Amino acid sequence: MTPSALGKTTPPGRDLKRRFLWLGLTMVGAMGVLALQLYRLQIIRGEEYSAKSVANFVKEVRLRADRGVIKDARGTILVDSRPSFDAFVTPAFCTDCSKVVLPKLAELLGWDVEQRLKVDEQIRTAKRNAPFQPVAVRIDLTRDELDRINARRDILDGVEVVPVPHRNYRSETVLSHVLGYMNEITQEELDRLDADGAKYALGDYIGRRGLERYFESRLRGVDGVRKEVVNARGQTIEELNDKLGENSVVPPQAGSNLVLSIDMRLQEEAERAFPGVAGAVVAIDVNTGYIKALVSRPGFDPNLLTGRVTPAQMAALVKDPLQPMINRVAAAHYSPGSTFKVVTQLAAFKSGLFRPETTVNCPGGYKLGARTWRCHKDSGHGPVNAKQALQWSCDTWFYKVADTIGLDPIAAMGKELGLGSPTGIGVLGEVPGIMPTSDYHDRLSPGGYTKGMALNSAIGQGDDNVTPLQLALVYAAIANGGTLYKPQMVQRIEDLDGHVVESYDPQVVRQVDINPAHRKAIVEGLVAAVNEAGGTAFSKRLKDIVVAGKTGTAQVATIGSVRLKKEQMNFFQRDNAWFAGFAPADKPELAVVVLNEHGGHGGVEAAPTAMAVIQKYFDLKEQDANSPQQRANQPYVLTLPPAPKLEDVMLTRGVPHAGTSNAAQH
Numbered sequence: 001m002t003p004s005a006l007g008k009t010t011p012p013g014r015d016l017k018r019r020f021l022w023l024g025l026t027m028v029g030a031m032g033v034l035a036l037q038l039y040r041l042q043i044i045r046g047e048e049y050s051a052k053s054v055a056n057f058v059k060e061v062r063l064r065a066d067r068g069v070i071k072d073a074r075g076t077i078l079v080d081s082r083p084s085f086d087a088f089v090t091p092a093f094c095t096d097c098s099k100v101v102l103p104k105l106a107e108l109l110g111w112d113v114e115q116r117l118k119v120d121e122q123i124r125t126a127k128r129n130a131p132f133q134p135v136a137v138r139i140d141l142t143r144d145e146l147d148r149i150n151a152r153r154d155i156l157d158g159v160e161v162v163p164v165p166h167r168n169y170r171s172e173t174v175l176s177h178v179l180g181y182m183n184e185i186t187q188e189e190l191d192r193l194d195a196d197g198a199k200y201a202l203g204d205y206i207g208r209r210g211l212e213r214y215f216e217s218r219l220r221g222v223d224g225v226r227k228e229v230v231n232a233r234g235q236t237i238e239e240l241n242d243k244l245g246e247n248s249v250v251p252p253q254a255g256s257n258l259v260l261s262i263d264m265r266l267q268e269e270a271e272r273a274f275p276g277v278a279g280a281v282v283a284i285d286v287n288t289g290y291i292k293a294l295v296s297r298p299g300f301d302p303n304l305l306t307g308r309v310t311p312a313q314m315a316a317l318v319k320d321p322l323q324p325m326i327n328r329v330a331a332a333h334y335s336p337g338s339t340f341k342v343v344t345q346l347a348a349f350k351s352g353l354f355r356p357e358t359t360v361n362c363p364g365g366y367k368l369g370a371r372t373w374r375c376h377k378d379s380g381h382g383p384v385n386a387k388q389a390l391q392w393s394c395d396t397w398f399y400k401v402a403d404t405i406g407l408d409p410i411a412a413m414g415k416e417l418g419l420g421s422p423t424g425i426g427v428l429g430e431v432p433g434i435m436p437t438s439d440y441h442d443r444l445s446p447g448g449y450t451k452g453m454a455l456n457s458a459i460g461q462g463d464d465n466v467t468p469l470q471l472a473l474v475y476a477a478i479a480n481g482g483t484l485y486k487p488q489m490v491q492r493i494e495d496l497d498g499h500v501v502e503s504y505d506p507q508v509v510r511q512v513d514i515n516p517a518h519r520k521a522i523v524e525g526l527v528a529a530v531n532e533a534g535g536t537a538f539s540k541r542l543k544d545i546v547v548a549g550k551t552g553t554a555q556v557a558t559i560g561s562v563r564l565k566k567e568q569m570n571f572f573q574r575d576n577a578w579f580a581g582f583a584p585a586d587k588p589e590l591a592v593v594v595l596n597e598h599g600g601h602g603g604v605e606a607a608p609t610a611m612a613v614i615q616k617y618f619d620l621k622e623q624d625a626n627s628p629q630q631r632a633n634q635p636y637v638l639t640l641p642p643a644p645k646l647e648d649v650m651l652t653r654g655v656p657h658a659g660t661s662n663a664a665q666h
Contacts (some may be wrong), residue, residue, distance in 0.1 A: 013453040046344030058227050058416040062134075062201070064164050066496075068255035070179060072212060072264040073292075073491065078634045079179055079212075081165035085141045087149060088117075088134035088203070091127035094158030097125075101156055109138055122202065136203025139184070140166050140307055167205070167212075167306050169637050173299035174271055175262070175645075177312035177327035177428065178489065180210025199223065205306070211258060211490070214427045218493055221255030256501055257279055257494045261290035266613065270295050273612035275605065276577075276596035277644045279467040280328040283592045283613050286476040286582055289485025292590065293613060297643060298324040321572075322646055330423070330430035334595060337554030337602065338393045338536075339580040340414075340460030342478060342522055345386060348401040349518040356386045356521035366399035366455070373399050373455050390525030390550060391535050395459050402458035403451060406570035410457060411437040416512050417474045418484055419466055421464075424509070425487045434465040460554060472593040475580045478522060479588035480547075482514040523548050527585045530607075537579065540607040542615055548567040548588075549581020551602035551608065571646065574598040577605035583614045590617050 024280065070079040078193075087105070094101050098120065106116045119137050126135045149161055167182050182205040184448040193200050198217070200206070209214040220441040224261035227248040270281045270293040280518065281295035300317060317324060326332050348354035364380035365372045365634060375381070375395040381388070402410065414420065420435030434440075441449035456462030466474075469487060477484045493502040526548035528534040555575045577599035582591040592610040599605035 008039055025124050027198055035558045038047070041300075041524045055296055060132075061226045061228055063224035063226055063250075063252045064328065065223050065252035066165055066254040067167065068219040068257045068597050069213075069220060070219075070258045070260065072260050072262050072267075074263060074265075075259070075634070076264050078171055078175065078260075078264070082168040082637070083444055084164055084165045084166035085146055085161050087138040087141060087145075088160050088162055089123060089137050090132060090158045090160070091123050092131035092152050092158070094123070097127075097158065101159060104152060105137065105149075108152065108614055109145055111544055126202065131401060133201060134160070134162075134263075136184075139164075139203070139205070167302075169302040169306070171264075172303070172408050173301055173324075174267065174557070175294065176210075176299035176302050177296045177329070177389065178262075179302055180212035180214075181208050181300075181305040182206060182212055183208055183306060184519055191590050208305075209429070211427055215256075215258060215490075215493075218302075219255045219258070222253040224250045224252035226250075227514070235306075244605045257496070258490055259492050259494060261285070261292060261489050261491045262294065263512070263620065266616055267295075269293075269616040270300045270609070270613050271643075273609045274594070274596070275609065275644065276599050277646050278322050278328065278478045278596045278597035279576075279599065280597075280614065281594050282468050282472040282610060283590055283617065284487065285474050286312060286479040286588045289473075289476070289487050290491065290506070291487055291489040292617065294329055294489070296326075296328045298322050300324045327369045327428055328423060328468065328595070330428045330467050330469045333431050333433040333467050333470075334597075335462075335464055335554040335556070336460040336466045336471055336580075337552030337578050338395075338577065339471060339552035339578045339593075339602075341390060341393070341398055341458075341528070342550060343414045343417060343419070343474065344398050344401055344410050344458045345390065345522055345525070346514065346518060347476075348386075348405065349409045349515065349521070350413065351405045351409055353404055354386070354401060356517075356524075359383045359385050360389075360394075360397045360400045362394050362396035364396075366403070368394045368399070368403060368451060368455060370454065371411055373452075386521055387525040387528055390522070391528035391532060393529070393536050394553065398457045398458040402454035402593075406451070407436070407438050407449070407454035410454070411435050411440075414464075416484075416510075417477055417507065419470055419474065423467075423469055423471065423473060425489075427489060428469075430469070432469065433467055433470055434463050436463040460552060463531055471578075472591050475582055475593065476588075476591040477512055478514070478519060479582040479591055481516070481519060482512040484512055523585060526550055526581060530581065536603045537607040540603065540611050542583075542611055545583050545614060545618060546585040547581050547583040547611065547614055548585040548610045549579060549607070551607055552576075552578030552580070553600070553602045554578060556598070559639045571598050574600055577602045579606035581610060581614075582616075590614060 030315045067081055069077055071077055074534070087109070089097070089101070091097065102116065102119060102123065105111070105119075111119070122135050122137070126133055132414070141149070148162060149156065149159065153159070169176070169179060169181070183198055184200070185206045187202070189206065190200055190202060207213040207219065212219065247297050268282060270283065274281050274295055274297065276297060279297055281293065282291065283293040284291050298320070304313060360383075362377075362381040363374055364378050365374045373395070376393065381392055381394045384392065384394045384397050386397070388394065390665070414435040420433055422430050422432050436453070438449040439455050440463070445453070453462055457464050473484060473487060486509050488504055490504055492504065495501050525624060527546060529551065530537045530541050530547045530549045532538065537549055540545065556573060575598070578594065579595035579602055580593045582588040592613050594606040594609045596605045596609070615652050
């Protein structure tokens, strides 16, 4: 074929060049697009995508719930929370933690070697198990500590300072055993609570003792959470947080508030009027079981134990001979002395062998076998009936009862009235006390039970042991005709707005069978003990209020051949001073028990406190009737003088003597 027949042809090289040109242009365009994208990714949005590509962390920040406040019956705030700052370390963000960050923190916060080692171990453990979980390394920073940390934040990677509410006890040592305190949760508790579904973390504080412990779940509330985007150093990337949406914040739910039955005006009077360095005061509503005032002395400072208590301070508390950590109202028991005689008299009447008019001659003691059991009045009281036995506190009348009916009927009456068993108060740790029987002595006493043990128990000595709270319930039951109530000190739980979440109504433990005629006879004896000449509390009687009560002077050491005066004895060998009673005698409302530990004579060292509390109660009742407006949500301000100290009242520091006595003074 000729060239003219085929037409004009394109050289092969030119077509190939055209293809290479288009390919080149395509590649240049693609590279341009790639360059623009790289510019956008690395320059314009570099920090955002760097965080995403290198360490794309969405950090969850806990929003602490406000812990519920604790108020008295009128709304006076006893415990709330104050602003404070805690220091946390997040292991995942803590670069060069052991070499740079922790040594610097130790320097800034003044850690000793032990503290530094403890924090090191916490961080190592957290890094293995929960590297993104902040670990509290210092609770409640001082202003200077806060300033020092903020000044060196540039080298403290993974360290953050977080505002955390800190518990604030406004009454110092007043009601410390009731309120309790808080301290750091242990790993064992953390594991157990996590298994139960509660959300705690290392460094969290948890309630210890008293109301803080018993109502922990109600007071604590529910923490919230806020999600934040952070970089590899744990620093927040603010511009990315907006992209997390509305669900990035779950607000916290505040804990519930507790409203107590305690009236701080009455509590303050009980604290002021109590002269002892150690002991207890309990004031209880005889018709409900609500506690109106409660003193356990000495106490401790909950703010100290909740805060940065030092080893030296803790050692001082532990070594204090008066043992301030023991709640004397319910967790310690004592021989009740002559305040127990109402129990013996009830048992005597119930036996049918004794009546109110039954007379026993008191020559100054009671002879049983070869031994004479002394009355507190060595010269004797002469012929004594049941009323006079309580009025004068004649031991001999009660010795005769014990010799006649034995120990077990007395113990049975005591147990019916709640002695020898926990009261069930719950909020306070308590001991059951001891209400001995013949079987008890057969099991535990060398040689077994003997009649002399019944004589000791009949006057509230020997192995009789009661708590002040138990004794208050005994007198309350006598006052109201036989209803034994469960003691309570929380009236209701409220939410943040003051709406009632739960109320606690009076709870009856049992109805004790007390013959009205027997009760009447005992009340007459108690009234005479306070209001008639010769009564053991006659000099302390109130002018306008008829109080029914009984003094007690319980021995803690065996009486020798010569009775020593209180001032001649070592403090820990002195008698315990008691008073138990209720008012008004004809229509009782309030029962009061006072124990002045090693105070001496019950009529002198315990009765005045009870009278002051009773007088204040009725003064406040009249005041509130005339001016019923309640004061609500106001902080409590302590206005008391300092409590007496042990060194001011003791001659020499000694060891308590646990001897069993054979008599009780009036």
